[in-house]
Amino acid sequence: MIGPEEGGSSSHRPVMLAESMEWLDVRPGQWYVDANLGGGGHTREILARGGSVVAIDRDKGAVLAAREHLLPLYPDRLRIIHGNNRNVASLVRQEGQHVSGILFDLGWSTIQGEDPERGLSFTEEGPLDMRLDTEQKETAEDLLESLSESELERVLSEGDEPLAAPIARALVQARREGRLPRTTTALAAFVSGVYYRKGFRRSRRHPATRVFMALRIRVNREYENLEESLSGARELLSATGGRLIVLSFHSGEDRIVKRCFRLWVGEGEAAFLFRRSLVPGDEEVSLNPRARSARMRGVVFGTSR
Ligand SMILES: C[S@@+](CC[C@H](N)C(=O)[O-])C[C@H]1O[C@@H](n2cnc3c(N)ncnc32)[C@H](O)[C@@H]1O
Known part of the structure; x- marks a missing residue:
């Protein structure tokens, strides 16, 4: 793991690091985009291999940490941008670099998950916030306060929550009665209650896992962003014949990536780097349980494969 003294985060382990570097084909002297800087794990590795990086994150904390720890080590080969990667094409163009590859490592980092104030996890009590960019206005609590029952049900279904309808109904009823859960632990207990009443007594994962994921996806508009980000990446890479690698962590994200890649390959614009x-590997998952749900996909644009 990369320590802060080496310019990285102390608590986020980069997922599929060796595989992503290999398929990104990192070469000295070439520029790459790390569209999800996070704790800087992947960026740090590209730099260590001699590549140069334009790194983007919508979380100001991640950007400030990297500017403090990583930038002084690589002032000529690193650009760090606070922004949404759905604007990847314009953000990178402003930097004036031709990029040979783009990496997306979707979702949220352990650093964000471990901060109770972000409200991303229910292991500790925190506000129902869930914003990755704290300059954005709408929080998860705002959604629970304002969405109709059918809108809530749709949000939960899009996060593959099997009890989307009864949970949405129970939340709207609780809102009417002035007893809407206001913290992460209260929401987790509320969802467990719905599961219990529906006869579910035991499950492998906490019943609130998918509800939290679904709300986070909606708060941060993750599906809409991903569509736009991938099309921005295509715009940049089809000009350079570069590679695009995406690490996703749940089926909703992976479906979007798979659909886009198939479309581009079908149109003859890109080729799969690997078909499935x-x-x-098992060793990585045992060291880093967060890696368990990771899936990597990759394409190369043009004919430079
Ligand atoms: C899984 S972490 C990245 C971890 C990083 N690769 C590492 O190894 O340290 C995902 C990061 O992407 C950021 N992020 C999520 N959606 C984003 C978006 N649309 N634009 C820019 N950054 C985003 C999150 O704030 C988070 O820091």
Whole structure:
């Protein structure tokens, strides 16, 4: 793991690091985009291999940490941008670099998950916030306060929550009665209650896992962003014949990536680097349980394969 003294985060382990570097084909002297800087794990590795990086994150904290720890080590080969990667094409163009590859490592980092104030996890009490960019206005609590029952049900269904309808109904009823859950732990207990009343007594994962994921996806508009980000990446890479590698962490994200890649390959614009998605090995999963759900997909644009 990369320590802060080496310019990285102390608590986020980069997922599928060796595989992503290999398929990104990192070469000295070439520029790459790390569209999800996070704790800087992948960026740090590209730099260590001699590549140069334009790194983007919508979380100001991640950007400031990298500017403090990583930028002084690589002032000529690193650009760090606070922004949404759905604007990847314009953000990278402003930097004036031709990029040979783009990496997306979707979702949220352990650093964000471990901060109770972000409200991303229910292991500790925190506000129902869930914003990755704290300059954005709408929080998860705002959604629970304002969405109709059918809108809530749709949000939960899009996160593959099997009890989307009864949970949405129970939340709207609780809102009417002035007892809407206001913290992460209260929401987790509320969802467990719905599961219990529906006869579910035991499950492998906490019943609130998918509800939290679904709300986070909606708060941060993750599906809409991903569509736009991938099309921005295509715009940049079809000009350079570069490679695009995406690490996704749940089926909703992976479906979007798979659909886009198939379309581009069908149109003759890109070729698959590997036909089926790659997953982390057992050793990585045992060291880093967060890697368990990772899937990697990759394409190369043009004919430079
Ligand atoms: C899984 S972490 C990246 C971890 C990083 N690769 C590492 O190894 O340290 C995902 C990061 O992407 C950021 N992020 C999520 N959606 C984003 C978006 N649309 N634009 C820019 N950054 C985003 C999150 O704030 C988070 O820091």
